[in-house]
Amino acid sequence: MNVNKPEQTNRDPIVYDSVDTDDLESFSCASQGRQPYVDLPRIEKAVREILLAIGEDPEREGLLETPLRVARMYDELFAGLHVDVRDVIKVFHEKDHDEMIMVGDIPFYSMCEHHLLPFIGRAHVVYIPQGGRILGLSKIARIVDVMSRKPQLQERLTSQIADTMVEAVRPMGVAVIVEAEHLCMTMRGIRKPGSLTVTSALRGLCKSDARSRSEAMSLLNRRRG
Structure with a gap:
């Protein structure tokens, strides 16, 4: 040409x-057995503060594990910040x-x-x-x-x-x-x-x-x- x-x-x-x-590697730290890319405790603390700020009770049963779930989710969703595409x-x-x-x-x-x-x-x-x-x-x-x-x-x-x-x-x-x-x-x-x-x-x-x-x-x- x-x-x-x-x-x-x-x-x-x-x-x-x-x-x-389906054959792509998951970005989940759990599935990859890697250390988290993000600061999980810091995100957990921030999510807890957000729940308090909107008037929710982070101690109620349905929200007890929400901060950790969100932190783990962010680790997966924002993994591209820490992966070299090359x-x-x-x-x-x-x-x-x-x-x-x-x-x-x-x-x-x-x-x-x-x-x-x-x-x-x-x-x-x-x-x-x-x-x-x-x-x-x-x-x-x-x-x-x-x-x-x-x-x-x-x-x-x-x-x-x-x-x-x-x-x-x-x-x-x-x-x-x-x-x-x-x-x-x-x-x-x-x-x-x-x-x-x-x-x-x-x-x-x-x-x-x-x-x-x-x-x-x-x-x-x-x-x-």
Whole structure:
């Protein structure tokens, strides 16, 4: 493929639908047998103070273990702050492969940094390999997982996925679309359940070359549709 003017090809891009993330390692410290990433006692104390501040009794039966449960939950939900994404990436070499690859419908859960409420959605990733460098399919899902497990903005998450792909495999182009429902819009404020926020990030040929951009966006939109 000519970098400045990509060749037309009769071969279809490789498309992988609905990534199964069951094989991904859990970020739970209990399941991994690791030490907690976060300061559990400090979070427990803070949650207890919040319960008191809203007028609840942290000593009643239903709330006795809530501070510890929340602390353990935060250890899992914010594990991405403490994991180096490079440690979950594995690059393979497939000689002369330079056709588009798409992995779609990657589910994720993240926490909006403004209200610490979840936003839940799916990510779709397209890239054009260069030099035969191919990323293991589950590794793309791992990138999404690591980047989403921290206080986030959807716009930043989308860019971080794209930039990590660029750093990992140095492709000719990358396109990422993320669509999510934000519970800060569903549970509070404007209260519009079902509203989806869609963000995109384009890198390399997927941004600079009209033909590559059109092909990538066609794949992404077809998958989303």
